[in-house]
Amino acid sequence: TQPENTLTVVGFNEDATSNVFQQCENLIGEFLVWTPSDGESDMIFQRLIVTKSPSLKEFESEWDANIQLKRDPNSIIISARSKMLVAEIQTAMLTLASEQQVRPKRRSKFIRIPKNIRRFIDEETKSLIDGPRAQEVFIESRGGEVLIFRGPLDHVIKLKEKIDNIIKRVQEQVVERRLRFALVESDFLRANNYKVALRMEEETNTVIRYINVDSNDEKTNFVKIIFQNSRGQTIIVEIGDISKVEHVDAIVNGANGSLEHAGGVAKAIAKAAGPALDQECKELISNNGDLPIPVGRAVKTTAGNLPFKCVIHAISPHYSDGYQNKHPLLFASVLSALEVAESESCSSVALPAIGSKIKGFPLVVCANVVVRAIKQFFANYPRSKLRNIVLIDVDEAVSTAFEYEIRVDHRTPHLNNDDDDMMNCQAAPSTVKWCWQDKSGERMYNEDDTRQIENAFLRFRNSEIPNVPNNVPHSTIWNIFRKKDACDTCHAECFIENVKLRCDNLMSATLVDYELHFNRDKKKIVIEDPAALKNSFVVGYQLRKDTGKKCDIIRHPVQQQERTAPVVMSQNPLDLFYCVSEIGGGEWNLFGLCHQSVQEAEDKIRLAIEEVKVSETVSVKLDTNLDQHKSKIAEIGYQQRIQIEFEPESTEQLSMILKGLRGGVAEAKFKIFDYTQNILRMQIGNDEDLRLPSEWIDQQEECRLVEIGMERSKFHAYRNPNEGNDTQY
Structure with a gap:
């Protein structure tokens, strides 16, 4: 018997897990090794391979299956989505072997189900969909939005007509109601992957849709919120695809130093721009002496097929073990990109969460550094032609992180104490270039991989040679050394290092485990003649652990450039940015099969919001400059999206009422008390007594x-x- 395996699907809600489970069922399918008679096998081979009536590819496409024909011995391997389908394919292949029989026609049809009635359609069609499986119709769900039917043409057509009629009837019956909530209330409903809204749907048998999400399906991007400083310089937070952003002159791409667009946003931009962008990137590397662009710099290329003046490539670092020294380099890359946009006379530019995802920066850290770099640019260039900067990502969590960080008052000195060197932005220059050899020639490692490999090479070069008497010939020393450290993998004399690299895994841009094998004979050469390091040579090879693939690795010297002192950028005081427009944000649609269920859903939603609302009175000891203190405290309330009502002034007391959601009120109280203590400490420090x-x-x-x-x-x-x-x- 074959071992049984269990697959468990875990998700945030039933709809998501059901959809994934359905797709897993489709993928698992059924597998059959079938041995037909010699005559049947010959006829099937003749029809599918020789005369191609139909061809094997057409037959596989018709049945959505994978079929392998083996001639010695005669066997056919069928892999399809279900036992029923495998049996039907087997019957159809026997039909091919008999010229007398007519092969039944199979077709695929699909039905798109509107999101606002999906729940009701699922309930209405459950028994209908379960039934046709016995009638040789295979049904596949694509993301819960599309049903695909595959099977005999007459069965498929009849089933589609029945479901079309159900959809039409439900659309005529459904009741719709639009609600509007404050932005903070909408945030509560959307929190934890719409946990509250999904619970209300289950309890009331309704569908609750956030309008901005639905409109995003029609219009690729939408603006979430807009901030401005006192000079009218604007930061816009948008949700959507950066390659489809509108009304900007340029977009910024978070790139690696080799300008190979491996994955994530960079890959999407390169694909949308077309080959012209890739060609210009290669020219930039060639003009840079075939070296990577240094981290912290930015360069521009054509936008190709995209409707922008240019694409600006910000060379950002990889986040390594949380090292703080990576923050200034990310800061520098963003600031450099904005300065390139300024030099190109751009009035507006869009950029993603540079450094997050593939580069590994935690979202909170990335948002903090990117937003501070933008604020620093606006502070350094108060008369800049660049007036509008769009922060954009398809992930709503990223836009929320950006929004939160923009609201933070970065003018407060204590916020910057941990990053005194943020403006110290120059990376150490490269002294060497490392490449690996593949079928198309030499490929250059990115800067992080290069530093890893060079450090490993230096450890190899500096590793100790066994102690032997002085009268032993040098060649004997190396023979002893080789025998002691011979590699079991390649049966040669080498030094092995384990590293994680991105090199030949560019499609996903993920880290992969490698072994670096350095040839001991190369060590003998560089020790006997240190000048050999001035030449290019193959040092060994890299071994990819999961596939066993080997590629030679080559070390190229780089002409030493004169080392300059780190460039410390000017740091003008930052501005406070105020929200000038919260677009959309609070509109929801309720759908139900009757007015009663829709009303019940609305009541439950409003009750859930009221249950997390609080009102608290807070008093602090502030007796001077009350107007200034009120302004600062009001900013805190705005950042936490709560309402603050100041009570009549009394001696040495500033009292106020905080109103809002429980989490926002608690955070605001903490920040108000922290602000008050800072003021008192300053007063004590200035008190002559x-x-x-x-x-x-x-x-x-x-x-x-x-x-x-x-x-x-x-x-x-x-x-x-x-x-x-x-x-x-």
């Missing part, structure tokens, strides 16, 4: 100020660290 008495200045014992209670803001103690005693003051 709390400075060290002049007669204490010259004493030998060290004194320091110790705060012993926020509720007693004017009571402090000076502690002598040597005696451990406090003197009250």
